[in-house]
Amino acid sequence: EKDRKIDDFVLKLELANKTNETTLLERTDIINNLAQQLTSCQERYNDLMNENNKQIHLREQLQQLNSEKNKAEQLCNTLQIEIQQLKEKLQANEDLFKIKNFTHVVDYSNTAR
Helix, strand or coil: CHHHHHHHHHHHHHHHHHHHHHHHHHHHHHHHHHHHHHHHHHHHHHHHHHHHHHHHHHHHHHHHHHHHHHHHHHHHHHHHHHHHHHHHHHHHHHHHHHHHHHHHHHHHHHHHC
């Protein structure tokens, strides 16, 4: 009877050890999978952070380019105004020159008589 009880306990102990081993292997697999997922998530996070940094840099560049564009447009408008003013002065000078030439022509024709 004693031997039978010992044999039963030995069988139960072996079964418990196998169950424990199986559980330990399953948990090890779960831990390994979670570690791989964590590594993957960290890499993805780093990629997203790098993309975010690139986007911030691109936004800064865009703002700078827009600012430069606005300055260039303002300069262009200023230069167009100056060109228009110079055209008007040139026209006034041409008109004045025509009047002077006309008077000189009239004067020469009066002198020739």
